[in-house]
Amino acid sequence: MTTFVQRIGIPKELLSMDDHLRVMTAYTATVTVRLKHGVLDPEAETTKQALERLGFEVEGLRSADQFELDLDADSADSAGERAEEMAERLLANPTIHDYEVAVSER
Amino acid sequence: MVEVTVAVVQFGGSNCDRDAERALAHLGIDAELVWHEDGLPDAASGIMLPGGFSYGDYLRAGAIAANSPIMAEVREATEKGTPLLGVCNGAQIGSESRLTPGAFTTNASARFQCERVHVRVENADTPWTAAYDEGEVVELPIAHGEGRFEVTDDHLEELEREDRILFRYCDEDGAVTPEANPNGSKGNVAGVAGERENVAVLMPHPERITLPDIGETDGQGILRGFEN
Numbered sequence: 001m002t003t004f005v006q007r008i009g010i011p012k013e014l015l016s017m018d019d020h021l022r023v024m025t026a027y028t029a030t031v032t033v034r035l036k037h038g039v040l041d042p043e044a045e046t047t048k049q050a051l052e053r054l055g056f057e058v059e060g061l062r063s064a065d066q067f068e069l070d071l072d073a074d075s076a077d078s079a080g081e082r083a084e085e086m087a088e089r090l091l092a093n094p095t096i097h098d099y100e101v102a103v104s105e106r
Numbered sequence: 107m108v109e110v111t112v113a114v115v116q117f118g119g120s121n122c123d124r125d126a127e128r129a130l131a132h133l134g135i136d137a138e139l140v141w142h143e144d145g146l147p148d149a150a151s152g153i154m155l156p157g158g159f160s161y162g163d164y165l166r167a168g169a170i171a172a173n174s175p176i177m178a179e180v181r182e183a184t185e186k187g188t189p190l191l192g193v194c195n196g197a198q199i200g201s202e203s204r205l206t207p208g209a210f211t212t213n214a215s216a217r218f219q220c221e222r223v224h225v226r227v228e229n230a231d232t233p234w235t236a237a238y239d240e241g242e243v244v245e246l247p248i249a250h251g252e253g254r255f256e257v258t259d260d261h262l263e264e265l266e267r268e269d270r271i272l273f274r275y276c277d278e279d280g281a282v283t284p285e286a287n288p289n290g291s292k293g294n295v296a297g298v299a300g301e302r303e304n305v306a307v308l309m310p311h312p313e314r315i316t317l318p319d320i321g322e323t324d325g326q327g328i329l330r331g332f333e334n
Binding site: 039040041042043045046089090091093095096 | 165166169173201202208209211212213214215216254256257290
């Protein structure tokens, strides 16, 4: 991955010494929120039945919510940590949901 | 009669706030509508989270309101012992803000259900249930799409051991059966208490069955919890 620092040729070590010049990269953190295994999903069940009415054969159907968060962060790890905190605090309900976070550069 | 002023907290999309105020007034309990952005009044000696569709049920019912700044004040007040009752969307806000255990999610039918149900009083030893006898069957209206109580089996057992289940859906004779469960709630749970019994939430609407002009008055005893 090419950061701004690499592009302009300033050694990263020099910049890291200066708090005012943090190198930020644009990331997209994708948070996928699904019901925990075993928790009934009536909407998915209804959707499956509708597909079957259309003549499709479906053994099982699970649905999930996906959130794409555009974040500027100094590393992919830190972008991931922030997204995880957002999932814990709001995007998922830990009582009924599991979630996954995937980070990519924008 | 104990002097109480119940703050009925309004969020964008609350729609049972005035019903709650009127039902409480009928019982001689002073109530005041409080817009969430105005914060909790110092005078509030009770808090009601009314039904409705706060924030259009975006994300999950109750999730956005649960993170409104007033909820930090609400939590602080309940920790000092202020009674709180959450009804329907107020119950969803209560569980989303983790004031009460479990989660209320999509009905097993995947439909919005507006009907009369029976609930059995499981623990009559709380302010919210003291007007009833243990095992008494109460008729209450429900109106929700996301009322299915979900909790792990272990957590449900813990709640049962701690006597925090207040109401279970039952038939008119008080039998707790799958057929009498309108929304697929785990353990037929219709209402639970928080860590302390001054906090309680339920999906049925006691305020809709309190005014004698409308009909039965089974819900009065729950609202009287603010006085107990």
